[in-house]
Amino acid sequence: MTQTTELKAIADALRQHDRFLVVTHENPDGDALGSLLAATLALRQLGKDAVMYLAGQTPLPREYAFMPLEGLLRESPADAAQRVLLAVDCAKEDRIGDEAARSRAPLVLNVDHHHDNTRFGDLNLIVADASSTGEVLRDVFAELGLELTPELAEPLYIALVTDTGRFQYANTTPKALRLAAELVEAGADIHAVFQEVYESVEFAKLKLLARALDRAEVLEGGRIVVSYLLRTDFADVGASEPYSEGIIDYLRAVEGAELAVLVREQLNVGAHAHKGSLRSSIDELDVSVIARRFGGGGHRQAAGFSTDLPLEEIVQQIREGFLAQRATARA
Numbered sequence: 539m540t541q542t543t544e545l546k547a548i549a550d551a552l553r554q555h556d557r558f559l560v561v562t563h564e565n566p567d568g569d570a571l572g573s574l575l576a577a578t579l580a581l582r583q584l585g586k587d588a589v590m591y592l593a594g595q596t597p598l599p600r601e602y603a604f605m606p607l608e609g610l611l612r613e614s615p616a617d618a619a620q621r622v623l624l625a626v627d628c629a630k631e632d633r634i635g636d637e638a639a640r641s642r643a644p645l646v647l648n649v650d651h652h653h654d655n656t657r658f659g660d661l662n663l664i665v666a667d668a669s670s671t672g673e674v675l676r677d678v679f680a681e682l683g684l685e686l687t688p689e690l691a692e693p694l695y696i697a698l699v700t701d702t703g704r705f706q707y708a709n710t711t712p713k714a715l716r717l718a719a720e721l722v723e724a725g726a727d728i729h730a731v732f733q734e735v736y737e738s739v740e741f742a743k744l745k746l747l748a749r750a751l752d753r754a755e756v757l758e759g760g761r762i763v764v765s766y767l768l769r770t771d772f773a774d775v776g777a778s779e780p781y782s783e784g785i786i787d788y789l790r791a792v793e794g795a796e797l798a799v800l801v802r803e804q805l806n807v808g809a810h811a812h813k814g815s816l817r818s819s820i821d822e823l824d825v826s827v828i829a830r831r832f833g834g835g836g837h838r839q840a841a842g843f844s845t846d847l848p849l850e851e852i853v854q855q856i857r858e859g860f861l862a863q864r865a866t867a868r869a
């Protein structure tokens with residue numbers, strides 16, 4: 539199917555069905571939560587019964603606490619088997635964090651922008667060159683003839699501004715910038731979003747950042763910048779897991795860095811021992827390929843993984859993955 543056909547098929551399915559369960563990926567970021575909220579509100583604007591569900595008990599990142607996410611379920615509702623599952627910003631079904639979510643649903647709709655999306659839906663709309671899932675949803679809403687109210691515009695803007703790194707990353711296309719203007723015209727309060735998302739840093743997050751910066755090391759003559767956070771770091775400064783979001787951007791910003799790596803010990807018992815985040819600063823390096831060495835994935839510029847391997851082994855594997863690509867690029 540072409541992308542236009544996929545778009546129309548998703549829009550038709552949203553029109554035809556009446557009850558929906560909207561989900562996104564665990565440990566959600568701004569695009570995940572913005573898309574979750576916008577999709578839910580859009581369905582309600584169409585007169586549908588739509589509920590939001592985020593599996594697990596991990597607290598939401600505090601910078602998104604201002605979003606009107608009342609009614610967000612943390613456990614699957616009893617009537618999940620009667621609800622069409624709409625997954626937004628989920629590259630793989632296991633990112634939903636509820637193994638039964640997909641099999642329970644009578645129909646699965648998958649709307650995303652990850653280039654490595656496994657197309658786990660019955661219907662899929664995957665736009666790999668979109669800046670964010672929010673941008674993809676905007677086109678779905680247009681297809682549905684929805685009015686872009688301030689309530690819809692603001693979560694779409696949150697999705698857009700966070701996934702483009704405040705309109706700085708390579709995915710900041712002219713289309714993304716035009717969409718930003720459209721969302722501001724529709725009533726998104728960009729200054730309020732800025733203050734809530736970027737200027738409400740908790741002191742414990744600052745102290746966690748300090749630990750990561752203090753431990754940062756360079757490899758391969760400065761082309762790789764790597765750091766790690768231990769479980770005790772989180773405990774010492776009083777930080778929970780989402781506090782580490784954004785730290786990697788400081789590592790990537792170092793002069794000459796092509797690859798930034800942050801490895802953190804997992805806080806949840808029963809989870810994999812380590813979680814890794816990877817960021818590429820150059821077009822020639824696809825970090826999703828490195829993440830796949832550990833069973834992870836993501837985008838070219840940003841990817842992640844979970845693993846039980848020890849820290850030294852993780853760093854060694856990442857180094858090999860980096861050299862495999864960079865040697866190829868130079869040949």
Ligand SMILES: [Mn+2]
Pocket residue numbers: 569570627651670671701
């Ligand atoms: Mn995204």
